[in-house]
Amino acid sequence: MITILYYLLKVVLCSTILYAYYWLVLRNKQFHQYNRFYLLGISILSWLVPFIKINIIKEQVISAPKVLYFADVIADKNSSIEQEVILKSSQFTWDNLLLFIAIGISLLFIIRFVKSLWNIRNLIKHYPLSELMGYYLVMTNVKGTPFSFFKYIFWNESIDLNSEVGKKILAHEVVHIEENHSFDKLLIELQMIISWFNPITWLIRNELYLIHEFIADQKSIENKDASVLAKLLLASAYPAQQHILSNSFFYSPIKRRIKMFTKSTTTKYSYLRRLAILPIMATTVLLFAFRNGKLNSRPIVKLDKQYTVIVDAGHGGDDLGASAVDGTTEKDLALAFALKVKSINNNPNINIVLIRESDKFINVVDRANIANASNANLFVSIHMDNADDEKFSGTTCYIPSKNKLYSKESNMIAKNLIDATGELFPKSKITTRKKGIWVLENVKMPSVLFESGYISNPNDLKLVKANEEKIANMILDGIESYLANKKEISK
Helix, strand or coil: CHHHHHHHHHHHHHHHHHHHHHHHHHCCCCCHHHHHHHHHHHHHHHHHHHHCCEEECCCCCCCCCHHHHHHHHHHHHHHHHHHHHHHHHCCCCCHHHHHHHHHHHHHHHHHHHHHHHHHHHHHHHHCCEEEECCEEEEEECCCCCCEEECCEEEEECCCCCCCHHHHHHHHHHHHHHHCCHHHHHHHHHHHHHHHCCCHHHHHHHHHHHHHHHHHHHHHHCHHHCHHHHHHHHCCCCCCCCCCCCCEECCCCCHHHHHHHHHCCCCCCCHHHHHHCHHHHHHHHHHHHHEEECCCCCCCCCCCCCCEEEEEEECCECCECCCECCCCCEHHHHHHHHHHHHHHHCCCCCEEEEECCCCCCCCCHHHHHHHHHHCCCCEEEEEEEECCCCCCCCCEEEECCCCCCCCHHHHHHHHHHHHHHCCCCCCCEEEECCCCCCHHHHHCCCCEEEEEEEECCCHHHHHHHHHCHHHHHHHHHHHHHHHHHHHHHHHC
16 A cells, blocks of 8 residues: 555646646746647656656666666656555555555445536426427536537526627537536546545646636637727636536636736747656656666676576466465566576576476476486576464475485575565565475475465465566575585585
8 A cells, every 4th residue: 555655646747747847837928829838748757757657777887877877866766665665564554444444435436426427418308399400409407507618508598698798608609618617527536536635636726717718718709809808808707616527607706807908919938848857757757757777777697607507486386376465476476586597687697597488287297307407507496485373474485304415505505595685575584394395306406496476365375476587586685595505515
């Protein structure tokens, strides 16, 4: 849940930065169409930018320009914050309460949205409907009229359609229809269902609705006659709006509409004001998108010769292994880790051989035979642990109990794997099974069976899923460390 909250925090921060630019530079300027699409754009972009990840691959021997150095610092910060959030999320215990509260509030907004659509439907169904200039005119006596919704104009019977005021108001509503303002309102109101927590979304909503009125005022009143606009606005007692999705002529605040209507066209720095968004966007992406690149960016450990390492993904096919409450299976996680270890290996002196590369069953005899036929130097079997009690957590590394030929080497690789993954799994142990593990006892090389956390523990499972690549890197670190230092065993 904390990872979700962290994402939502980034959405709020991103929208705040982009809206601040609008407030300081674009607000109350007369490029209304630009402002309209800018506000719609940032309402969507704020949700997308936190998903963007631009990996920076560090080259230690090349000095980078200051701009790249700054990006690298931000990438470090973003990566470390994300990791801290992931670690803390595994310890969060009352997240479901927050989730239920959030869903409850969103349901209220859904009810509000559906109610507005239902009210509009009832108006169409219960009041006289006629066609006018290619649009549908609904004659009502409802408060809040006149207003428009797509091709429907809901008119108040107290306003004479043939009067000067009536014609101007009708022209105003026609502009709303021609400009497709109802699409904007649907989009922003749907966003309110999931982003009600973001105060910037409320500000965007209010500004967008006012911009709709600015556009309609300018296009419907000839010669920019402010007295005409004032007369139209004063023609009503400004009843409260009953329908959140409609485009009401009597939308407040009146003062800003009149002031904007009488304002001279903005020409000074107008293009510069609009183009300035490009560096703002670039800065926003820089702040939220850069991460440290890890794939294929591993430092190469110098080895004295070429080694073959067997990586065995446990279970497979009909043999699911252990299963989590959410349906995740041990066989799938083990295979994902094995494939990732092979894909990130960039050491020319390490040849990773996988026992299985797909979801198929291979018995333990065949696994041992494949390993022995490869003349491999090391056998690492990857699994997930399981227990009846959810409190059990951490990693376990099993070594052979009967095959004493490679006892020191097996213990060393086990220790290296435990040390390498200690950052994510502080709880760990190296152990044996009294009866032994068949495949470990029958491979002719140092061997370990590595249990990467407990699939039965929700926090372990969450941590493993969020850190697939990181754990694979750690396993490879443990393997490389063992191969680089294995000569010390004989001393």
